[in-house]
Every structure is written in structure tokens, then in C-alpha cells.
Amino acid sequence: MYRRESKLVLSLSKEKFVELYKRMLEIRYFEEKVFELYAQNLVPGTIHLYAGEEAVAVGVCSNLRKDDYITSTHRGHGHCIAKGAQLKRIMAEILGKETGYCKGKGGSMHIADFNVGMLGATAVVGAGLPIAMGAGLSIKLRRTDNVVACFFGDGASNQGTFHEAINMAAIWKLPVIFVCENNIYAMGTRQSTVMLVEDIADRAVAYGIPGVTVDGNEVLAVYEAAQKAVERARKGEGPTLMECKTYRHKGHSRIDPAKYRPKEEVEEWLRKDPIKHFKEQLLQTNVLTIAEIQQIEKEVLTEIEGAVKFAMESPYPAAEEALKDVYA
Ligand SMILES: Cc1ncc(C[n+]2csc(CCOP(=O)(O)OP(=O)(O)O)c2C)c(N)n1
Numbered sequence: 020m021y022r023r024e025s026k027l028v029l030s031l032s033k034e035k036f037v038e039l040y041k042r043m044l045e046i047r048y049f050e051e052k053v054f055e056l057y058a059q060n061l062v063p064g065t066i067h068l069y070a071g072e073e074a075v076a077v078g079v080c081s082n083l084r085k086d087d088y089i090t091s092t093h094r095g096h097g098h099c100i101a102k103g104a105q106l107k108r109i110m111a112e113i114l115g116k117e118t119g120y121c122k123g124k125g126g127s128m129h130i131a132d133f134n135v136g137m138l139g140a141t142a143v144v145g146a147g148l149p150i151a152m153g154a155g156l157s158i159k160l161r162r163t164d165n166v167v168a169c170f171f172g173d174g175a176s177n178q179g180t181f182h183e184a185i186n187m188a189a190i191w192k193l194p195v196i197f198v199c200e201n202n203i204y205a206m207g208t209r210q211s212t213v214m215l216v217e218d219i220a221d222r223a224v225a226y227g228i229p230g231v232t233v234d235g236n237e238v239l240a241v242y243e244a245a246q247k248a249v250e251r252a253r254k255g256e257g258p259t260l261m262e263c264k265t266y267r268h269k270g271h272s273r274i275d276p277a278k279y280r281p282k283e284e285v286e287e288w289l290r291k292d293p294i295k296h297f298k299e300q301l302l303q304t305n306v307l308t309i310a311e312i313q314q315i316e317k318e319v320l321t322e323i324e325g326a327v328k329f330a331m332e333s334p335y336p337a338a339e340e341a342l343k344d345v346y347a
């Protein structure tokens with residue numbers, strides 16, 4: 020089922036391997052911190068953690084330029100980090116602080132940073148697809164060679180927006196990479212109970228575009244598949260539907276204990292942890308030494324601690340600011 024072309028991977032530089040590992044680690048440590056802060060009652064609203072799915076956002080975004088775009092979901096912290104948004108401002112937004120991306124008024128599910136092409140998270144399932152299609156149309160009309168990566172879940176792939184956006188992107192050959200993060204569940208609903216296709220990428224046939232299913236726990240597999248899709252989009256050949264098989268380590272949102280998941284299933288996916296797996300690959304192939312790995316881990320930890328400190332020390336917005344910037 021999973022297609023790999025290792026020639027491309029072998030040509031990656033050491034710096035690229037470090038970037039991939041570091042970015043995944045940034046997301047993991049960031050999410051672990053958010054989990055802790057939520058337990059301390061410091062996070063207003065709910066959160067949907069990306070831990071376990073890091074290889075998807077990182078594998079895709081590492082193929083993008085700063086001036087390329089992404090659209091995100093309700094599970095968006097990982098997408099923001101992978102596209103290069105500032106950790107401290109994401110953290111501040113999650114804690115409802117004035118220094119956050121939306122001045123503390125949007126929270127976890129409404130983070131955007133147009134400076135790095137992050138067009139926004141959204142709480143509306145499937146809403147990112149038409150936005151990505153529209154961004155793709157804008158790129159085509161402006162005749163630049165940018166691309167858009169559109170992240171969405173298996174649940175979102177049953178929304179009408181999925182079909183409408185992909186079909187339109189296909190007929191107009193828009194530069195969009197549709198990235199389905201298939202983590203097998205939409206809240207507590209298992210994929211197999213709501214669709215008869217096992218590989219969501221098979222749906223690409225209906226729109227006459229390439230569909231590819233990759234192991235979403237293998238950052239290099241995601242990287243390779245995304246590289247191909249990005250090249251195709253940049254050349255004006257149109258969109259690709261890329262499905263990444265992945266798993267969220269925690270429940271749907273912070274309040275979900277995820278009791279509907281069999282223990283063996285959770286254990287199996289934890290064994291396939293994308294970060295643990297990549298670390299083993301880096302060591303086995305002598306790309307990095309254990310000392311280098313530990314150094315990266317230390318650096319990322321310091322970075323996350325800095326972001327938390329910044330967010331904690333930032334003020335809450337003043338009450339009289341409540342209605343400011345709310346409507347455009
Ligand atoms: C239009 C819409 N319908 C329903 C919901 C409630 N809801 C929030 S997340 C979610 C599940 C989404 O599942 P999936 O697309 O697989 O993403 P995942 O949470 O697994 O990353 C649902 C049904 C919503 N926010 N928006």
C-alpha cells in the first residue's frame with residue numbers, strides 16, 4: 020500500500036535531517052506543555068493536540084517555501100509550527116494573552132500568520148478545503164509559482180467541501196496539495212463505520228488526479244510524497260490527494276479520554292511513534308550521533324520553555340479591548 024522512493028531521501032543533506040527532527044520535536048514538546056498548562060487551568064477553551072501526527076505536518080511543510088501557503092484544522096498547532104509560525108505567539112494565543120496571534124481572542128483553533136503563509140486554523144470541519152482551493156486560484160491568477168498545502172482529517176473527507184474543492188482544483192489545475200491526515204477517527208467515530216473505502220486517496224480517481232497513500236509515521240515517506248506533489252503543483256500540472264495514515268496519541272480534545280479505542284490499538288501506534296522511529300533511523304544510519312540528538316533535544320526544550328515564559332509573563336487583553344478587531 021505504501022509507496023516509497025528512497026533515492027530522493029538519500030540525497031537529503033544532514034541539515035535537512037536535523038530540520039525534520041527538530042521541527043517534529045518542537046511540536047511534540049509544545050503539545051506536552053499545552054497538555055500540562057491545560058491541567059493547571061491556564062488554557063481558556065478546549066484544545067486538540069497534534070502529538071503523534073508530527074511527521075505529517077513536518078514532512079509536508081519541509082517542502083514548502085516561506086511564501087507558500089497552508090490551511091489548517093481545529094488540530095492546528097503542529098501545522099503552525101511546521102510552517103514556521105512563532106512558538107511564543109502561538110503559546111500566548113492558547114493562553115489567551117494579548118501577545119498572541121489574535122491578541123488572545125481567538126485561542127487554539129483560530130491561529131493564523133500570513134507572514135509565513137499560514138492562512139489559518141478553523142473550528143469548522145472541512146472549511147480549509149475551499150479556502151485552499153481559493154488560494155490556489157489566486158496563485159494561478161497572479162501567475163506566481165507558489166503552492167498551497169491543505170491539511171484536513173478523515174472526517175472532513177466526508178464533507179461536501181472536500182468533493183467540491185478537489186474537483187474544482189482538478190479541473191482548473193490549481194497548485195494545491197490536499198493532505199488528508201487519516202487518524203482513523205473523527206471524534207469517537209471510527210473510519211470503517213462511516214466509509215467503505217479503506218484508503219481515502221482512492222477517491223482521487225473520481226477527480227482524475229493522482230492519489231497517494233503514505234505511512235504518516237514515516238517522516239521521510241511523507242517528505243518524498245509531498246515533494247512529488249509540490250513539484251507537480253509548481254509546474255502547473257494540478258493538485259494531488261495525499262493521504263497520510265496517522266494516529267493522535269491523545270483523545271479528540273483535551274476532555275476526551277478516548278475510551279472507544281482498543282488498548283492494543285493505542286499500544287501498537289505508540290510503538291510506531293514517528294519521532295522515536297525517526298530518531299532510531301538517524302542513529303542507525305549514522306546521520307546523527309547520540310550526542311547530537313541530545314543536543315537538539317536540549318535546544319528544543321529550552322525553546323519551548325522560552326515560549327511558555329513569554330506567554331505566562333504576557334498580560335491578558337484589557338476588558339475594553341473585547342470588541343476591538345472582532346469584525347473586519
Ligand atoms: C462542520 C462541522 N461539523 C462538526 C463539527 C464537530 N467536530 C469537531 S472536530 C470533528 C471531527 C473531525 O474529525 P477529522 O476530520 O477526522 O479530524 P481529527 O479530529 O481526527 O483530526 C467534529 C465532527 C465541526 N466542528 N464542524
Ligand SMILES: [Mg+2]
Nearest residue numbers: 172173204205
Ligand atoms: Mg480524524
